[in-house]
Amino acid sequence: MFESARKIRNFPSGFQNKYEISDQELDALLKALFESGEGESLDEVIAQYLVEPSVEVETYLRRYLKTAEEGVVEDRKSLEKNVVSACLALSLVQRKNFPKIARVYSRVRYQENGLRKALLKQTILENTIQTFNDLTISAMSQTQQSLLSSIRRLQKDLILESQALAKYTNVDGLLDMRVREFRQALQMKYPKVYKAIEGGGLISSSGKVYKADQYIDSAARSILLNADRDSVEAVARVKQHSVLDYYLRDNRPVKTGKERKICKDVLVRKIMGYSLVALTRAEADRLGIYTLDEVKERGGLGYNCRHSIRSLPAPVLKEIMAVLKEAI
Ligand SMILES: [Zn+2]
Numbered sequence: 595m596f597e598s599a600r601k602i603r604n605f606p607s608g609f610q611n612k613y614e615i616s617d618q619e620l621d622a623l624l625k626a627l628f629e630s631g632e633g634e635s636l637d638e639v640i641a642q643y644l645v646e647p648s649v650e651v652e653t654y655l656r657r658y659l660k661t662a663e664e665g666v667v668e669d670r671k672s673l674e675k676n677v678v679s680a681c682l683a684l685s686l687v688q689r690k691n692f693p694k695i696a697r698v699y700s701r702v703r704y705q706e707n708g709l710r711k712a713l714l715k716q717t718i719l720e721n722t723i724q725t726f727n728d729l730t731i732s733a734m735s736q737t738q739q740s741l742l743s744s745i746r747r748l749q750k751d752l753i754l755e756s757q758a759l760a761k762y763t764n765v766d767g768l769l770d771m772r773v774r775e776f777r778q779a780l781q782m783k784y785p786k787v788y789k790a791i792e793g794g795g796l797i798s799s800s801g802k803v804y805k806a807d808q809y810i811d812s813a814a815r816s817i818l819l820n821a822d823r824d825s826v827e828a829v830a831r832v833k834q835h836s837v838l839d840y841y842l843r844d845n846r847p848v849k850t851g852k853e854r855k856i857c858k859d860v861l862v863r864k865i866m867g868y869s870l871v872a873l874t875r876a877e878a879d880r881l882g883i884y885t886l887d888e889v890k891e892r893g894g895l896g897y898n899c900r901h902s903i904r905s906l907p908a909p910v911l912k913e914i915m916a917v918l919k920e921a922i
Pocket of ligand 1: 854857894895899900901
């Protein structure tokens with residue numbers, strides 16, 4: 595009854611080559627970033643080399659899950675092998691492309707932010723790459739595990755039901771009715787699986803399910819932005835500046851539709867027209883503002899936050915430093 599004759603479409607072996615970012619593309623990105631700041635060039639590179647491959651893999655994974663849901667698969671091992679190949683191929687593409695993009699991006703930001711110490715540069719870059727790797731590797735392994743277990747569960751139910759149906763004959767549409775009922779029961783039993791088949795959203799980390807495009811786009815963007823923020827902070831600490839300007843970096847609408855409370859709290863207080871964060875506790879207390887660490891602890895500058903930090907114009911900083919000195 596549920597015998598599936600469908601052929602499994604093998605995951606393409608040329609996937610990695612198709613999506614590997616070229617040196618020319620990286621040169622073009624470097625040039626564009628130096629000339630015009632963040633803008634479209636970074637968006638395009640993230641879309642083409644990180645998001646697109648994720649969406650393609652998501653499509654394949656959905657197809658494999660659908661095959662497992664439609665009927666008893668003759669060659670289940672090959673189906674599972676394809677799931678593993680797809681997840682692995684995406685992991686490899688991300689681990690190759692992201693460090694290259696991060697290297698170009700941070701090079702531009704370091705120069706703009708005045709970060710010169712080689713050891714600091716290297717450490718911030720390594721953290722950036724490692725954070726992205728950890729996130730995507732864990733997401734891909736979660737996705738793979740959850741898909742394989744869904745496939746196995748669906749297949750077991752289908753095999754059991756096929757055996758039960760063998761003794762039915764379709765008198766008065768009895769068999770058709772039983773099949774319909776079984777299908778409905780399956781949907782009730784595995785709501786998440788059906789949601790994944792219909793709407794995608796197979797990439798998950800820490801058990802949460804996201805659509806691949808949103809997940810990878812936010813992750814790449816947030817993590818790159820942190821390289822920028824970290825270099826701003828490092829320079830300020832080296833130069834012993836007391837405060838930094840907290841500002842809206844990214845004008846696009848918030849994905850979650852909700853602004854973080856901590857960001858609002860920081861932005862609403864202004865000193866000499868600027869929303870400030872302090873680098874030390876003592877200075878924060880004197881000015882009645884938050885420290886940078888406090889902001890981060892409360893979720894500011896985190897995942898999907900569109901705010902960032904930058905150094906203040908020299909005359910403003912000078913004046914605030916003078917006020918802080920007087921207060922001692
Ligand atoms: Zn924010």
